[in-house]
Amino acid sequence: MTDNIEIGQYVLIRLPSEGVRIFKLQENGRIGLGKFGSFDVSSILGFPLGTAFEIINDHKVKPIHSISELNIDEETDTNIQKQELTKFFSSSAENNQNIIDIGSKIQALTNEDIEELKTSGATSNIGQVIIEKMIAGHEGFDKKTIFSQQKYLKRKQQKFLRRFIVEYLGSSQLLESFLEKDHSKTFDLSIETLGLMMSYGNVKPGGRYLVVDETGGILTYALLERMGYEGTIVFVHENEHANLAALKYCNRSNEIDNIVKPINWLQFAEPENEREKWEDKTEEEVRKLKHPESYHRRRERVLKTNEVIDLIEEANFDGFFAISTLYLPEIFELIIPKIGGSRPIVIYNQFKENLMEIQSLLNKDNRVLAPMLIETRARPYQTIPGRMHPVMTMKSGGGYVFYGTRVFPSESIQAVGKGVKRRRVNNETASPEGTPELKKEKEEKIESTPEVIMES
Amino acid sequence: MFYHYKNVIDEGDLVLVFISRTTIKPIYVKKGEILNTRYGHYLHDKMIGLKFGTQMPGEKGYGFIHLLHPTPELWTLSLPHRTQIVYTPDSSYILQRLNAKCGSRIIEAGTGSGSFTHAFARTVGLKGKVFSFEFHEPRYLEAKKEFEEHNLKNTIITHRDVCNDGFNIDMEINGDIIFLDLPSPWEAIPHLNTVIANQAGICCFSPCIEQVDRTVKALEANGWVNIEMVEINVKRWEARKDMKRSVVDVINRIKSIQGKKLNNKISKEDSKNFKSSRKSLKVKEGDENFKWTEVTKLETELKSHTSYLTFANKICSLNIQ
Numbered sequence: 001m002t003d004n005i006e007i008g009q010y011v012l013i014r015l016p017s018e019g020v021r022i023f024k025l026q027e028n029g030r031i032g033l034g035k036f037g038s039f040d041v042s043s044i045l046g047f048p049l050g051t052a053f054e055i056i057n058d059h060k061v062k063p064i065h066s067i068s069e070l071n072i073d074e075e076t077d078t079n080i081q082k083q084e085l086t087k088f089f090s091s092s093a094e095n096n097q098n099i100i101d102i103g104s105k106i107q108a109l110t111n112e113d114i115e116e117l118k119t120s121g122a123t124s125n126i127g128q129v130i131i132e133k134m135i136a137g138h139e140g141f142d143k144k145t146i147f148s149q150q151k152y153l154k155r156k157q158q159k160f161l162r163r164f165i166v167e168y169l170g171s172s173q174l175l176e177s178f179l180e181k182d183h184s185k186t187f188d189l190s191i192e193t194l195g196l197m198m199s200y201g202n203v204k205p206g207g208r209y210l211v212v213d214e215t216g217g218i219l220t221y222a223l224l225e226r227m228g229y230e231g232t233i234v235f236v237h238e239n240e241h242a243n244l245a246a247l248k249y250c251n252r253s254n255e256i257d258n259i260v261k262p263i264n265w266l267q268f269a270e271p272e273n274e275r276e277k278w279e280d281k282t283e284e285e286v287r288k289l290k291h292p293e294s295y296h297r298r299r300e301r302v303l304k305t306n307e308v309i310d311l312i313e314e315a316n317f318d319g320f321f322a323i324s325t326l327y328l329p330e331i332f333e334l335i336i337p338k339i340g341g342s343r344p345i346v347i348y349n350q351f352k353e354n355l356m357e358i359q360s361l362l363n364k365d366n367r368v369l370a371p372m373l374i375e376t377r378a379r380p381y382q383t384i385p386g387r388m389h390p391v392m393t394m395k396s397g398g399g400y401v402f403y404g405t406r407v408f409p410s411e412s413i414q415a416v417g418k419g420v421k422r423r424r425v426n427n428e429t430a431s432p433e434g435t436p437e438l439k440k441e442k443e444e445k446i447e448s449t450p451e452v453i454m455e456s
Numbered sequence: 457m458f459y460h461y462k463n464v465i466d467e468g469d470l471v472l473v474f475i476s477r478t479t480i481k482p483i484y485v486k487k488g489e490i491l492n493t494r495y496g497h498y499l500h501d502k503m504i505g506l507k508f509g510t511q512m513p514g515e516k517g518y519g520f521i522h523l524l525h526p527t528p529e530l531w532t533l534s535l536p537h538r539t540q541i542v543y544t545p546d547s548s549y550i551l552q553r554l555n556a557k558c559g560s561r562i563i564e565a566g567t568g569s570g571s572f573t574h575a576f577a578r579t580v581g582l583k584g585k586v587f588s589f590e591f592h593e594p595r596y597l598e599a600k601k602e603f604e605e606h607n608l609k610n611t612i613i614t615h616r617d618v619c620n621d622g623f624n625i626d627m628e629i630n631g632d633i634i635f636l637d638l639p640s641p642w643e644a645i646p647h648l649n650t651v652i653a654n655q656a657g658i659c660c661f662s663p664c665i666e667q668v669d670r671t672v673k674a675l676e677a678n679g680w681v682n683i684e685m686v687e688i689n690v691k692r693w694e695a696r697k698d699m700k701r702s703v704v705d706v707i708n709r710i711k712s713i714q715g716k717k718l719n720n721k722i723s724k725e726d727s728k729n730f731k732s733s734r735k736s737l738k739v740k741e742g743d744e745n746f747k748w749t750e751v752t753k754l755e756t757e758l759k760s761h762t763s764y765l766t767f768a769n770k771i772c773s774l775n776i777q
């Protein structure tokens with residue numbers, strides 16, 4: 001990929017404080033990052049997505065190596081940077097034996113001093129200057145261990161450095177920003193769970209999927225990205241219009257209409273009643289109409305609806321994906337006949353119990369093979385050589401995924417298991433295959449399998 | 457078949473035969489052949505023309521199998537293990553975090569059992585490319601044959617020790633996603649500079665924390681930034697039912713037993729009142745004559761550690777080291 005930062009695009013901006021925000025890059029625009037300052041859009045254009053920047057004078061920025069390293073000029077090499085670091089850390093303690101907690105008195109620099117510094121000069125160095133002064137004014141700094149000095153520095157960098165990264169707005173980034181704003185909107189869905197859904201769902205370029213997505217389009221966004229904006233998504237929703245607000249961020253809005261086909265639950269459940277009758281008028285007739293444009297609008301809408309109804313009746317979807325608050329066993333009855341043979345069914349829910357209900361339902365329903373209920377969690381580490389450990393706090397949540405494969409059960413099937421001998425005897429005494437008695441035994445067989453787990 | 461779904465089984469197709477949750481057997485459908493399993497035997501001739509997903513009865517009238525369409529995730533469960541493999545919870549997170557999608561260009565070393573290679577190939581599609589490297593010759597030959605049989609047209613496998621000899625081949629690689637599953641990734645990292653795209657993301661997959669330590673140092677020394685290591689923890693749950701045992705029943709039962717001692721008899725009416733109160737009673741889970749609570753239970757053995765996943769990014773055009 002050689003994607004560069006371009007005008008008109010939505011991007012994710014990552015701040016040293018680990019916050020993220022989404023911005024649209026407008027021509028002649030200026031982006032404000034609150035206490036971190038502001039910059040002109042024009043000054044970041046043309047750089048590769050993923051570049052880190054530092055705000056310098058006059059709303060201009062310059063690219064930097066990474067947002068967490070010390071402020072250095074382009075000509076400075078890593079050695080000097082290291083010296084810079086050791087300058088701070090020349091005096092440090094072996095342990096925390098001599099640390100006495102006297103609260104904020106330990107810092108000679110007052111808040112007023114810092115505010116004054118901030119306004120004194122908007123140079124690129126100001127964050128750095130503040131940090132240096134804070135260290136100088138920190139009475140106990142040399143009593144800290146080098147580890148805690150580094151941590152202190154990192155905290156101050158997060159607070160004062162005017163740096164940011166401009167990232168490609170992929171589905172992970174979009175979800176990250178949604179999570180930060182309001183995680184209830186996406187029902188606690190995590191990046192790792194979204195990824196798991198994409199893999200179990202066997203999502204590939206050009207696929208044809210049936211989707212229920214109540215997150216405002218996050219799931220659909222991820223699907224579209226993986227599909228390469230080719231193929232079909234039939235999007236089932238419960239309102240007059242589908243809520244696909246998230247798709248505006250994908251920078252490909254003109255292609256979406258050809259791929260994402262919304263349909264409401266009524267149309268989905270009763271396609272034969274909901275199909276609209278339509279006959280094209282002749283050109284002559286159209287010319288005579290008072291409002292030909294409303295005729296064309298209506299024509300387009302009707303044909304669109306009927307096209308989606310065709311897709312529903314054709315069925316044979318390449319997979320089913322759902323993030324929904326609707327009662328799942330009912331959804332299940334409606335969607336199973338629409339899914340193609342050997343295709344995946346992948347359902348997310350923030351509550352394990354809701355998915356458990358369909359799993360126990362499927363112990364008696366042979367149309368979905370090997371139903372599984374999975375929880376995945378990514379645990380981030382402090383990644384510093386010599387001092388690796390899991391981070392102290394992390395986001396909880398992440399939800400659960402149901403995954404199974406749509407299959408076509410055969411009517412006349414009898415399992416091998418306990419009592420085969422007896423059954424053979426029965427068979428010889430002219431008991432036909434698939435009698436109720438034998439079917440019952442098959443159910444028993446299936447019910448006894450959930451304890452064997454895949455991927456063990 | 458890994459790029460598009462087929463509906464009906466033809467001769468020559470790869471079919472993943474689902475025998476049980478722990479046994480999935482890959483076969484190529486060929487006229488005249490018979491599949492023998494401990495659950496009966498099955499004629500290939502009869503598979504031809506069936507839909508993928510069909511439950512097929514055994515020849516002798518008992519037993520059944522399911523005929524499944526290959527996917528990288530099912531293949532991962534069925535493939536002949538040549539090495540430790542990358543399972544779906546790890547591979548899916550790597551794909552998602554590194555933003556693998558239609559058109560991505562992947563560098564993978566080593567190929568191993570080729571399981572992740574299939575997932576990469578599927579995800580990047582025919583507009584993308586997968587460059588896989590394997591240093592162990594027999595494994596390389598097996599994987600190469602398998603990729604050809606599976607018609608992974610976008611995948612190029614090379615027999616190479618990338619730690620010593622680097623990644624350069626006779627083609628432009630220009631990889632934007634790198635996956636290193638090697639014993640010493642730090643030896644391979646310096647060789648990446650000539651084969652990666654301007655913007656690249658990497659994941660190094662190592663089971664030991666000492667390996668992560670050395671990998672992080674190598675990444676830093678080679679200009680990679682935003683380095684972060686994570687671990688994926690997975691739990692599989694099963695739906696179960698737990699009996700609601702009533703303390704009132706217990707009291708009635710004790711009462712009845714004591715009454716029995718006194719009167720030396722127990723009425724049939726009484727026993728109905730406390731049938732759920734004996735712990736030893738053998739009742740099938742979910743029996744409709746009893747009351748149940750819906751519960752979930754973890755699988756008995758938990759896969760608690762696969763590997764550490766170390767991620768980083770690099771932008772080559774910004775040479776601000």
